[in-house]
Amino acid sequence: MGTTIMAASYDGGVVMGADSRTSTGSYVANRVTDKITPLTDRVYICRSGSAADTQNLSRYVQWFLEQHGMELGDDPEVKTAAKLAQTMAYQNKNLLQASGGLAGLIVAGWDKHHGGSVFAIPLGGTLVKVPFSIGGSGSAYINGLCDRLWRPNMSEEECKAFVVKAVSHAMARDGSSGGCIRTVVISKDGIKRSFIPGDEVPVAAGELPPPVRQVRA
Amino acid sequence: MSGIGSGYDNSVSTFSPDGRVFQTDYAQKAVDNSGTVVGIRCKDGVVLGAEKLIISKMLVENSNRRTFPVDRHAGVATAGVAADGRSIVSRAMSEANQYKSFYGDPIPGHVLAERLGSYVHVFNLYWYVRPYGVSTLLATYGKEGPQLYLVEPSGTSHRYFGTAVGKGRQGAKNEIEKLKLEEMSCREGIQAVAKILHQVHDEEKGFELELAWICEESGRQFQRVPQQLAEEAEAAAKAALEAEDMDD
Amino acid sequence: METAQQGGFSFDLCKRNEFFAAKGVQHPGFTKTGTTIAGLIFKDGVVLGADTRSTAGSTVADKNCEKIHFIAPNIYCCGAGTAADTENVTGMVASQLELHRYATGTQSRVVTAMTLLKGHLFKYQGHVSAALVLGGVDFRGPHLFTVYPHGSTDSLPFATMGSGSLNAMAVFEAGFKDDMSREEAMALVARAIRSGVMNDLGSGSNVDLCIITKDGVEYLRNHEYLQTKTYERQFPQKFASGSVPVVRERVYDIRRAVQVVEGEPMEMEVS
Numbered sequence: 249m250g251t252t253i254m255a256a257s258y259d260g261g262v263v264m265g266a267d268s269r270t271s272t273g274s275y276v277a278n279r280v281t282d283k284i285t286p287l288t289d290r291v292y293i294c295r296s297g298s299a300a301d302t303q304n305l306s307r308y309v310q311w312f313l314e315q316h317g318m319e320l321g322d323d324p325e326v327k328t329a330a331k332l333a334q335t336m337a338y339q340n341k342n343l344l345q346a347s348g349g350l351a352g353l354i355v356a357g358w359d360k361h362h363g364g365s366v367f368a369i370p371l372g373g374t375l376v377k378v379p380f381s382i383g384g385s386g387s388a389y390i391n392g393l394c395d396r397l398w399r400p401n402m403s404e405e406e407c408k409a410f411v412v413k414a415v416s417h418a419m420a421r422d423g424s425s426g427g428c429i430r431t432v433v434i435s436k437d438g439i440k441r442s443f444i445p446g447d448e449v450p451v452a453a454g455e456l457p458p459p460v461r462q463v464r465a
Numbered sequence: 466m467s468g469i470g471s472g473y474d475n476s477v478s479t480f481s482p483d484g485r486v487f488q489t490d491y492a493q494k495a496v497d498n499s500g501t502v503v504g505i506r507c508k509d510g511v512v513l514g515a516e517k518l519i520i521s522k523m524l525v526e527n528s529n530r531r532t533f534p535v536d537r538h539a540g541v542a543t544a545g546v547a548a549d550g551r552s553i554v555s556r557a558m559s560e561a562n563q564y565k566s567f568y569g570d571p572i573p574g575h576v577l578a579e580r581l582g583s584y585v586h587v588f589n590l591y592w593y594v595r596p597y598g599v600s601t602l603l604a605t606y607g608k609e610g611p612q613l614y615l616v617e618p619s620g621t622s623h624r625y626f627g628t629a630v631g632k633g634r635q636g637a638k639n640e641i642e643k644l645k646l647e648e649m650s651c652r653e654g655i656q657a658v659a660k661i662l663h664q665v666h667d668e669e670k671g672f673e674l675e676l677a678w679i680c681e682e683s684g685r686q687f688q689r690v691p692q693q694l695a696e697e698a699e700a701a702a703k704a705a706l707e708a709e710d711m712d713d
Numbered sequence: 714m715e716t717a718q719q720g721g722f723s724f725d726l727c728k729r730n731e732f733f734a735a736k737g738v739q740h741p742g743f744t745k746t747g748t749t750i751a752g753l754i755f756k757d758g759v760v761l762g763a764d765t766r767s768t769a770g771s772t773v774a775d776k777n778c779e780k781i782h783f784i785a786p787n788i789y790c791c792g793a794g795t796a797a798d799t800e801n802v803t804g805m806v807a808s809q810l811e812l813h814r815y816a817t818g819t820q821s822r823v824v825t826a827m828t829l830l831k832g833h834l835f836k837y838q839g840h841v842s843a844a845l846v847l848g849g850v851d852f853r854g855p856h857l858f859t860v861y862p863h864g865s866t867d868s869l870p871f872a873t874m875g876s877g878s879l880n881a882m883a884v885f886e887a888g889f890k891d892d893m894s895r896e897e898a899m900a901l902v903a904r905a906i907r908s909g910v911m912n913d914l915g916s917g918s919n920v921d922l923c924i925i926t927k928d929g930v931e932y933l934r935n936h937e938y939l940q941t942k943t944y945e946r947q948f949p950q951k952f953a954s955g956s957v958p959v960v961r962e963r964v965y966d967i968r969r970a971v972q973v974v975e976g977e978p979m980e981m982e983v984s
Binding site: 320 | 579
C-alpha cells in the first residue's frame, strides 16, 4: 500500500489525514480506501505498508483495547493504544513488511488526561510522541512543507487545512498515492470525518484542473 | 466426624450444609489473630500502620517487615501469616510490572486490587491448595488520586476511606470512624494511626510500630515514613493518650 | 537479530520447498482458475458474476465450472486463484456460519463471513491462494467486499478480481451508477464478465450470475452461453438406416425348430 498518511495535533485535539489509494503492483486495487481505522471511540490509527498486516494488527489492538477498557471501567488513553500497536509491530517485525515511508503506523486521538496526542510507530517498532507525524511513501515529498507549515496552537480549521494541503502535495508527486483525501478530526467533542473527492483535491503547481464531473443518468 | 467442623472443614472444595467454606473462614481467623494493621485515606494520601508484636526479645528491630512497596505508586501492608504475605507482595509486584510493560502505564489501584482478589480467590477453589492466611491493605496514588483497598483471604476486594484488620480491628475501626479524614493531612494521619495502634494494643508485651505512606510529601511514591517523623508521631500519640488518661 | 518467536505458525516447510525449488526440484502443479469474477451493489442488493473456465497451465481443465460459492442463504462468494483453496476456504466459512446460525438463531452477517475469511487467509500468510469477491445482504443492507490471499479486505460499491479483473473493471468504471435497477445491474455485471471471457486468456466459457436481495437469491447458472460450438457431436450417435451396406443376408424359418400349440386358457381361483 503506497500511501500518504499524517496526523497533527492542534489546540483541542488532533487531525488525521490520508490519501485513498491501494495498489497491487502497478494496478490500483481500491481508489476509495479508508486508511484511518478506529481503535476506540476517540483513538484512530493511520495505516501504511501491507494492507493485510496493518488491517489485522489493527483488529488485534481493537480487541486488546476493548478488554482493557472493560477492566479499567473507562476509555483507554491514546498512549495505551499506541503502546499496544507498538508492541504488536515490534514482536512481529520480522513478518511485517513496510513499503517505503518513514512511519508505518500513526496512532492519534484524544483522552481526558492528556488531550490530543500523536504517536508515530515506524514498523521497526519504536514509539515516539510527536506534535505531528507524516508517513507512507508520499511523506518523502512533504517533509519540508510540513516543517514549514506546522506550528503549535493552531485552531481546528487551520490544522485541517494544513493536513489537506500536505496530503494533496504528496499525492501530486507520489505515484503510489492518490485518489481522494480522507480526514478525521478528534477532540473532546468526539470525531468528525470528512471526505474530499478526487476532483475536489487542491491542484498543485503544473497540474491541469480536473475535468468537469460527468453526471450519469 | 466430630468436632466443630463436622468433617466439612478439611477441604475448600466442599461446602458445609449451611453454605460455608470452613477453610476460608479459618483463613480469615488467621488474620483476625494477627497484630492490628490500620489504613486510612487522608486528603493528600494514604497512611498504613502495623502493630508488630514482639516475638522475641532478641529480635533485631525492623527485621520483620509488614509493609512493602509494590510499584512506585503502590504499596501494601499485610496482616496474618507473614510468609503468605510475602508471596502476595511478590504477586502484586509482578502484576504491576506486567501491566506496565503491556500497557505502558502504571497499574491503576482498582485493577491491582481486583487482580490480587482474583489471584487469592483461586486458592479457595481447589482441594490441593489452602487459602492465603492474609488480608492485604493496598495503598495507591494514581490518576484518580490516593486510594485504599482491602483484599481478604476469600478473594473479595473493597475500597475504603479507612479500615483495620487483626486483633484490635474493632476498636481501631471505631476510632477511625471518629476521624475527619477529609480534613486530615498524612502528617496528622501518621499520628492518628500511631495513636490508634497504641490504644488497641492490649498486651503486657510491647510492640514495634511500622508506618508507611504514599502522599504529596513522599512525591506520590510509596515509602516507609521517615524514621524521625515516625518517632515524633509515636511520641506525640503516646503523649496524647496519656493526656486523655489524665482527663479520665 | 533474532527475536523470540511467540506462538504462531511454522512456515519451515515453505522455506524448505523454496530451497528445493532453487535446486531444481519440480513442484507438482495446482489447478488454477484464471478467472474473471465481479460484483456490484445495486438499489435492492448485490449482483455477483463469474466466468466458468478452469485451467491447468495452458489447458482448459473444465469448461463449465462453478465459481460462485454458497456461504449462507443470504451470502455468496466468487472465488479466483487455486481452485482447491477457493472451494475449501468458502466451504469452511459456510460451515462455521451455519453452526453460528444454529447457536444464535440469527441471520449471518456479511462482515462476519469477511472476518472469518480474512482471518484464515492472514493466518496462512498468502499460502492459501484465494482471491474473493464476497457479497450479500443482511439486516444492515447490501455489502460487497474483496478479499486478497494475504488477508486484506476492501469494502466497495463495485469490485472485480482474477486475471480478467482489469477488463471487468474497465466496464464497471465506464458503466457503474449508484442505485441501478436489477436489470441494469445484471446487464452490467454480465457485460463485465463477458469482457473477461472475450479478452482474457485465463477466462472463458459461460457467464454465471447470482442476484442477492433481502427477499431472496436468484442463482442464474449459465446465464449466458458465450462459447457454444458451431458443431456438436451427438451422443449416443445415431445412424440413418441404409447408411451401412448389406454384405450378406440369411433368413431362418424358425417354424422348423419351434412347435406352436393352440390351447384353452386355464381356470383360476380368485381369493
